[in-house]
Amino acid sequence: MKILFLHPNFPAQFRHLAVALAQDKQNQVVFGTTRKEGQLAGVYKAVYSPSREVRRETHHYVRTLEGAVLQGQAVYRMAEQLKAQGFIPDVVYGHSGWGPTLFIKDVFPKSQLLCYFEWFYRARGSDADFDPREPLTPDDVARIRIKNSPILVDLYSCDRGLSPTNWQRQQFPPEYQSKITVLHDGIDTAFFQPKPGAKLVLSAINLDLSHAEEIVTYVARGMEPYRGFPQFMEAIALLQQRRPHCHVVVVGEDRVAYGRALPDAKTYKQLMLEKLPLDLSRLHFTGLLPYNQYLKVLQASSVHIYLTRPFVLSWSMLEAMATGCLLVASDTPPVTEVVRDGVNGLLVNFFSPQEICDRTEEALDNPEKMSPIRAKARETILENYALSKLLTKHLHWINLSTNRHESL
Structure with missing residues (x-):
């Protein structure tokens, strides 16, 4: 399988998945990111860079959207270079909201697009209006609505999505929740374990x-x-x-x-x-x-x-x-x-x-x-939430995209 991960940071939520997939020599793993630092064994890192920063004069409602479009443009150019080198992914898996997944279906129309949906912004009923000492202004409400624009494009474009908790999935519009599976990234319980009597x-x-x-x-x-x-x-x-x-x-x-x-x-x-x-x-x-x-x-x-x-x-x-x-x-x-x-x-x-x-x-x-x-x-x-259990489920979830049902 050929898979392209997309995240401005590296390796972010995709560390364990990318490493596990790269260990199978039948897979080709590429990670598109803006971050130059860091490497993962067996993972080819493709660095992209937006052409410019978001302009200060941009209307503050749409600065997030402009930033996402700039990210998406940069990824589009990077993806065209990968295509010219003969890399056409079976699966693209990216973090939604930042913008890197916006135009993937245009450059790789036959690839399965999977999106990591971490959060859907709401003016009412979650984080934004939680503190009564910080009442929202009409500008706040309008800005929060527009902030979901790149996420809504991904909800429409993606083949399947994933959220780490039920609460986070519930923030998304009901008409899109059937696309989203709940599966946490996983915690490395072999590393994070108690040490009785530990001194700091x-x-x-x-x-x-x-x-x-x-x-x-x-x-x-x-x-x-x-x-x-x-x-x-x-x-x-x-x-x-x-x-x-x-x-x-x-x-x-x-x-x-x-x-x-x-x-x-x-x-x-x-x-x-x-x-x-x-x-x-x-x-x-x-x-x-x-x-x-x-x-x-x-x-x-x-x-x-x-x-x-x-x-x-x-x-x-x-x-x-x-x-x-x-x-x-x-x-x-x-x-x-x-x-x-x-x-x-x-x-x-x-x-x-x-x-x-x-x-x-x-x-x-x-x-x-x-x-x-x-x-x-x-x-x-x-x-x-143990990584040892959830990593297998993640690999199976990705594997469904290529109609290969054997375990990786």
């Missing part, structure tokens, strides 16, 4: 918490309201007052990955450090970490806090559960698709720093009582 020492950043008996952890790509960073920090301020020996480790970049940045260019980390009475000697910001060091943080965690608006579910929550973390998580979808309160985690009101603090203390005060919850968290991932 990260020599590369001079962090030694081997003496700490209580470590509360938080992980996100950015530090932003979408992932409850302000509420987390407020909860930590309360927790530090109550527990003088508790240390807190925050993994992620000081930026906004999702949602709006502050208007004065200040980051949410700066805002919360200025606003709250925090003991910085017990609050540790690591920045982004390599996976082996990130794993050490999870393995040493006494309590792991995960907060999110009703939005895309983070891999980090499932990775923490696989590692046997005691999870304190927001009572929001898609968290509640995975977590049952008191069974495999503790659920809290997203908007209540007091409740986040109280339940974190509950967990710290009762480690023996929490032990079965930790075990059940890992069991949940092993049963429903």
Whole structure:
């Protein structure tokens, strides 16, 4: 089989699939991306580049669409080059929304187009109107509607699609949901596993918490309201007052990955450090970490806090559960698709720093009582989200496109 993966980032959600397919010498695997860094064994990387940036004078409703069209144009040119070299894929599998899949059916009309549908934007009933302190303007509502334009083109054009959770699939228009299969990317449970008695020492950043008996952890790509960073920090301020020996480790970049940045260019980390009475000697910001060091943080965690608006579910929550973390998580979808309160985690009101603090203390005060919850968290991932099980299903799902039903 010849397969072309498309994603601006590399390798993103397609890492394990691309590697597995490349291991079969009968397959030819090409990955189209804008990212020059990184390689995967057996995978040919085709780098494309949009001809220009989105123009500042473009109407703000359609900047996302213009960006997607520019991506699609660049991929079209790259695909024509691949075709000239004799590569015509049986299957093209790309991430919808960024734009790389927009014109695939025009350049490869006989190829099966599969789309990874991560999110469909809605002004009502999910992330955008979740916080009552941030009411939507008519401009917001109109912009959100138009933001779905490239995704709607893909929903029409694709042969089949995939979403990682039921909650994410439910965001898409009902008339298209029959095209979308629910199948999570999968968590490497052989890598993310508990290590009883683990001590946290990260020599590369001079962090030694081997003496700490209580470590509360938080992980996100950015530090932003979408992932409850302000509420987390407020909860930590309360927790530090109550527990003088508790240390807190925050993994992620000081930026906004999702949602709006502050208007004065200040980051949410700066805002919360200025606003709250925090003991910085017990609050540790690591920045982004390599996976082996990130794993050490999870393995040493006494309590792991995960907060999110009703939005895309983070891999980090499932990775923490696989590692046997005691999870304190927001009572929001898609968290509640995975977590049952008191069974495999503790659920809290997203908007209540007091409740986040109280339940974190509950967990710290009762480690023996929490032990079965930790075990059940890992069991949940092993049963429903383990890469070892889901990778086979992904390969079969892709294989259906070529009418080859034998396993790969």
